[in-house]
Amino acid sequence: MARDLLGKRLVRVLADGTRLAGRIVETEAYCPGDSAMHAYRRKTARNAPMFMQPGTAYVYFTYGMHFCFNISTEAEGVPAAVLIRALEPLEGLACMRAHRGRNDVADAALCQGPANLCKALALDRAFSGCDLLAPDSVLFVEDDTLAGEWVIKTSPRIGISGDEVALRAPWRFYVAAHPAVSGPPQLRR
DNA sequence: CGCACGATGCGCT
DNA sequence: GCGCATCGTGCGA
DSSP, X not given: OHHHHTTOEEEEEOTTSOEEEEEEEEEEEEOTTOTTSTTSSOOOTTTGGGGSSXXXXXXXXXXXXXXXXXXXXXXXXXXXXXXXXXXXXXXXXXXXXXXXXXXXXXXXXXXXXHHHHHHHHTOOGGGTTOBTTSTTOSEEEEOOOOOTTOOEEEEOOSSOOOSHHHHHOOOEEEEXXXXXXXXXXXGTO
């Protein structure tokens, strides 16, 4: 699912109807039995959305200041999610820039990295547990396509700790050399 | 460019 | 009380 989400369009509709949207260009998979996964030990109030039906948002707060956005992917009761790490901004760039709170951000960097993405789209814990598939949802994924030339690559996940398997598993997926992909330069090519 | 570090809240042990 | 699925800045090369 992490691979399949690449190229699709994540859309956030603001209260005033403004559409903020971008093409997903970088994801990571967090799997059952994966020691880097927030629900590795047990179900808690925070990680409960990862146990909910596929298409449920899981948003968590980290480092005292950042939010990260995931989509649950497995059947109800099975904890799993895809972290959305970067978008190629497509709609509402001026609004995204305002949300970021700085005017010196390049277009391609507006939604570069999981916390920047949440800030640009104004996503916070209020979205955790919401159903992206609900007909009236203000946050959802639209079908879209990658332009044919794009190459999808994998790497170990960024910024995690855990056992050897978690550290080595190639569960990060990204569009090679895309300007909106995050991480150290070597992990963008 | 690469690396070190501080900010800052809170979930979980 | 520890450590985090991060980011921006500041330093030296």
